[in-house]
Amino acid sequence: MSVNRSEQELVRINALEQLRAMGIEPFPAAEFKASHKAEELLEDFKEGKEVVLAGRLMSVRVMGKASFAELLDSTGRVQIYVNRDELCPGEDKEAYNTVFKKLLDFGDFIGVEGTTFTTQTGEPSILVKKLTVLGKSIRPLPVVKTDDQGNVHDKFSDPELRYRMRYVDLIVNENVKSTFIARSKVMQSMRNFFNERDYLEVETPILQPIPGGASARPFITHHNALDVPLYLRIANELYLKRLIVGGFEGVYEFAKDFRNEGMDRTHNPEFTVMEIYVAYKDYNWMMDFTEEMIERVCLELHGKTSITVGKNEINFQRPFKRVSMIDSIKEFTGHDISGMNEDELREVCKDLKIDIDPSMGKGKLIDEIFGEKCEGNYIQPTFITDYPIEMSPLCKKHRENPELTERFELMVNGKEIANAYSELNDPIDQRARFEEQLALNERGDDEAMFIDQDFLRALEYGMPPCSGMGIGIDRLVMLLTNNESIQEVLFFPQMRPEKFGEKKIELNESEKAIVDLLKAKMSMPLDELKLAANLSNKQWDKGIKALGKLGLTKVEKTDSALLVHYTGE
RNA sequence: GAUCCUGUAGCUCAGCUGGUAGAGCAUAUCACUUUUAAUGAUAGGGUCCUGGGUUCGAGCCCCAGCGGGAUCACCA
Numbered sequence: 001m002s003v004n005r006s007e008q009e010l011v012r013i014n015a016l017e018q019l020r021a022m023g024i025e026p027f028p029a030a031e032f033k034a035s036h037k038a039e040e041l042l043e044d045f046k047e048g049k050e051v052v053l054a055g056r057l058m059s060v061r062v063m064g065k066a067s068f069a070e071l072l073d074s075t076g077r078v079q080i081y082v083n084r085d086e087l088c089p090g091e092d093k094e095a096y097n098t099v100f101k102k103l104l105d106f107g108d109f110i111g112v113e114g115t116t117f118t119t120q121t122g123e124p125s126i127l128v129k130k131l132t133v134l135g136k137s138i139r140p141l142p143v144v145k146t147d148d149q150g151n152v153h154d155k156f157s158d159p160e161l162r163y164r165m166r167y168v169d170l171i172v173n174e175n176v177k178s179t180f181i182a183r184s185k186v187m188q189s190m191r192n193f194f195n196e197r198d199y200l201e202v203e204t205p206i207l208q209p210i211p212g213g214a215s216a217r218p219f220i221t222h223h224n225a226l227d228v229p230l231y232l233r234i235a236n237e238l239y240l241k242r243l244i245v246g247g248f249e250g251v252y253e254f255a256k257d258f259r260n261e262g263m264d265r266t267h268n269p270e271f272t273v274m275e276i277y278v279a280y281k282d283y284n285w286m287m288d289f290t291e292e293m294i295e296r297v298c299l300e301l302h303g304k305t306s307i308t309v310g311k312n313e314i315n316f317q318r319p320f321k322r323v324s325m326i327d328s329i330k331e332f333t334g335h336d337i338s339g340m341n342e343d344e345l346r347e348v349c350k351d352l353k354i355d356i357d358p359s360m361g362k363g364k365l366i367d368e369i370f371g372e373k374c375e376g377n378y379i380q381p382t383f384i385t386d387y388p389i390e391m392s393p394l395c396k397k398h399r400e401n402p403e404l405t406e407r408f409e410l411m412v413n414g415k416e417i418a419n420a421y422s423e424l425n426d427p428i429d430q431r432a433r434f435e436e437q438l439a440l441n442e443r444g445d446d447e448a449m450f451i452d453q454d455f456l457r458a459l460e461y462g463m464p465p466c467s468g469m470g471i472g473i474d475r476l477v478m479l480l481t482n483n484e485s486i487q488e489v490l491f492f493p494q495m496r497p498e499k500f501g502e503k504k505i506e507l508n509e510s511e512k513a514i515v516d517l518l519k520a521k522m523s524m525p526l527d528e529l530k531l532a533a534n535l536s537n538k539q540w541d542k543g544i545k546a547l548g549k550l551g552l553t554k555v556e557k558t559d560s561a562l563l564v565h566y567t568g569e
Numbered sequence: 570g571a572u573c574c575u576g577u578a579g580c581u582c583a584g585c586u587g588g589u590a591g592a593g594c595a596u597a598u599c600a601c602u603u604u605u606a607a608u609g610a611u612a613g614g615g616u617c618c619u620g621g622g623u624u625c626g627a628g629c630c631c632c633a634g635c636g637g638g639a640u641c642a643c644c645a
Contacts, residue, residue: 007614008579008596063608064601083602106595119603142580143595145606153606154581154594160637161580172580214645262570262643367645391645409645419645496636 012138015103019133024099026136032111039075045124047117053078053126054111054134056171059145062101068125071112072171079125080112087128100131106143107171109135144172163493176488182301183477183489187254189297190274190471199250199276204239206232206256212452213237213394215437216259219269232258237394237468238455240277241423244466245458252276254473265485266415269494272473281467282422283406287383290410290418290469291318294381301480309413309482312379320381320410325366328374328384337366339403345369361440363390378411390440393433395421417476420469427459 005013019026035052055073065084070077084096104110111132119125142156155173156162162169162176169176191201209228211218213235223230236255243251258270278286298305298316305317323331326338335348345365349356354372356365366388378384386398387407398404406422424430434451477489487493 006579006596011596059605061604061607062601063604066602066604068604068607070605079605081603085602117603119605121604123603123605125603140579140595143606144580145594147606151606156580158576158581158637160576163637216644259644264641264644265639267644371645387645416645498636 008140009138012105012136012140015105016136016138019099019103019136022094022099024133026133028132028134032132032134034073034111037075038071038073038078041078041116042076042124045116049116050113051116051126052111052113055109056137057104057106057108057110060104060106065096067100071110071126079119079123080114080128081117081119081125082128082131086114087131095131099133104133105137105140107137107139107141108133109137141168142172159487160495163487163495164498166491179477179481179483179489180491182481183473185301186297186477186480187274187473189300190293193293193296194250194252194276197250199252199278200248202240202243202248202251202253204236204243204253204255206258208233208239210452211235212455213239214257217261219258219260234259235273235470236275237470238452240275240468241463241466242455242458244277244279244423245461245463249279249464250277263494265487266475266478268474268486268490271486271490273470274473275468275470277423277466277468279464279466282465283385283408283420283467286420286422286467286469287320287322287385287408290383290420291316291320291381294410294418297476298480307480307482309479310484312413314380314413314479316381320383322383322385322408324386325370325374325384325388326386326404329366329369332374332377333369335369337369359440361390363388363392367391375411375416376414379413381410381412381417383408383410390436392421393437394424394430396424396426397429412479415475415479416472417479418469418471420467423463423466423468425459425463425465427456430459431456 016026032054033052034054035050038053038055041051041053053071053073055071055078058070058072058077060069061067067082069080069082071080082096082100084093087096087100088094111134112126112128113130113132114126114128117125117127143154144156145153147153156169162173166176170180194201207221207223207230209230211231211234213233214237216234218231218234221230221232222228233255234257236253236257240251240253252274254272254274256270257273259267260269261267263269278289281289295305295316295318298307306313306315308314326336330336333348333352335351337345337348340348342362342365345362346356349365349369352369352373354368356368360368370384374384385406385408386401386404387395387409389395389397389403389405392405392407395405395407398406408420409416410418410420424433434456438451474486474489478484478486481489483489
């Protein structure tokens with residue numbers, strides 16, 4: 001496959017070939033043993049130390065017989081000082097003059113051996129005695145520069161390019177890496193928190209015959225050997241509960257779920273949730289557990305419980321506020337919806353000017369009111385409790401009010417972060433709830449749930465009382481790293497696939513017309529050809545230019561006129 | 570799905586009322602042995618997203634399409 005190379009790429013490929021010609025392999029196989037990482041070297045910087053480092057060559061500043069550059073490794077940047085006579089003590093100055101100055105480029109991987117020292121301007125640096133080529137880069141990176149005031153120039157900021165080429169984003173935009181390190185730390189803190197309590201990390205199927213545990217449109221696929229449809233999971237809840245049935249008393253999973261729905265700054269088709277189920281507990285216990293966990297995650301990440309998110313200062317110090325959904329609606333709308341039927345709720349929605357449609361049941365209506373009028377008000381961490389039963393088909397009925405369930409969601413910065421239940425373990429009730437969902441489905445709510453008969457069978461064998469909680473990891477990380485877009489916390493957010501189409505050699509109509517005329521005579525005067533082609537000026541112009549580029553025609557200038565030659569087959 | 574914004578050199582971006590396609594960085598050549606957005610000189614580099622249209626003439630105006638972003642809608 002031929003690739004159109006830019007001038008700079010050709011220069012780099014040429015340099016690569018020259019290195020080989022000199023007996024220097026630009027992509028060596030051998031291990032390169034470094035003694036330090038950039039960060040540890042700078043942390044405990046002493047002059048006169050012999051060090052070996054490996055990394056990417058950045059910001060090369062050649063000044064005749066001496067040069068400065070930066071070496072970027074996974075931990076940061078160190079300045080290197082490459083001096084001709086230090087690098088080449090003998091007569092042969094090629095390693096400096098040719099290899100370093102001409103054949104190495106910004107972005108190449110090199111290893112350096114040398115001595116630490118401090119420059120006149122006070123910059124800790126490495127005086128390079130030996131330089132090893134570790135990997136050539138034939139495509140130039142975007143050049144991002146930061147001045148001494150910390151202003152970034154020519155920032156690589158186009159979101160499309162950043163997300164499509166995250167590898168480039170990670171190299172040139174330093175803060176991007178820290179977001180993903182934070183993401184890993186958040187998950188690590190949570191794991192530690194669970195493992196200390198002897199809960200078991202498990203894995204459950206991603207390919208499911210019935211996409212249960214939530215209401216969402218699934219991705220569908222097909223298993224050839226079994227000749228059955230399979231779905232990418234929209235949730236893992238029903239499988240984790242099966243494990244509680246099986247006798248585990250605490251299980252958790254960091255799970256990728258998949259939902260075939262719209263994408264925006266808080267939704268990606270695949271996303272990560274952490275779900276945990278603990279036997280013999282209820283949702284009150286789970287609230288304590290959740291706030292303890294979140295407080296700790298924040299402390300371990302930031303060293304404090306208070307963080308800035310956008311314009312808001314959010315404090316994760318325990319305990320979090322707890323408000324029932326009905327009280328919340330009363331507080332923000334003045335309507336007491338307790339005990340209302342569907343028609344009364346519709347009246348309330350009308351009064352509050354909330355858009356509704358006939359497919360919505362009681363639960364959905366209440367959800368709309370809460371989502372419209374209440375949710376956004378909860379900036380500080382707040383547990384909203386006791387959701388209406390219609391919205392929560394997997395959740396146990398409230399011990400005091402059969403219209404409600406023992407459910408809570410944790411709201412932070414106006415958005416839902418976690419969702420938890422006292423899990424429904426009554427198999428008869430569970431079956432009835434699924435059937436109600438099915439009825440809703442028939443009303444047109446295309447997200448109501450499928451019935452998973454095997455899950456019901458498991459419940460019939462008996463599940464201990466338990467409480468389960470799920471946290472959207474992407475959204476939690478967004479919150480904790482002060483990012484407002486989910487794409488900033490996913491390495492590779494979903495994008496429309498890029499077209500790497502090779503340039504079509506197919507000619508369009510006007511190009512064909514010109515070629516046909518020209519082929520007959522193999523060469524003719526340009527004026528005559530233009531006249532004969534009978535094309536508009538624009539079409540002629542585009543057509544003849546394109547043919548020239550494709551190498552099918554060549555224009556020759558003679559004394560009398562311009563001659564067009566056909567050079568194709 | 571709707572609306573608005575956007576697509577120009579390797580990168581970041583200018584481009585006036587429609588009149589020869591520009592800058593900085595990067596690249597190449599030269600100079601320069603402690604610089605750090607290194608500096609100075611010279612040079613090369615373009616499918617102005619794609620396809621139509623209007624026009625003597627389109628990067629610019631019109632139509633259609635494609636990519637991306639934002640705001641909605643949708644979304645426990």
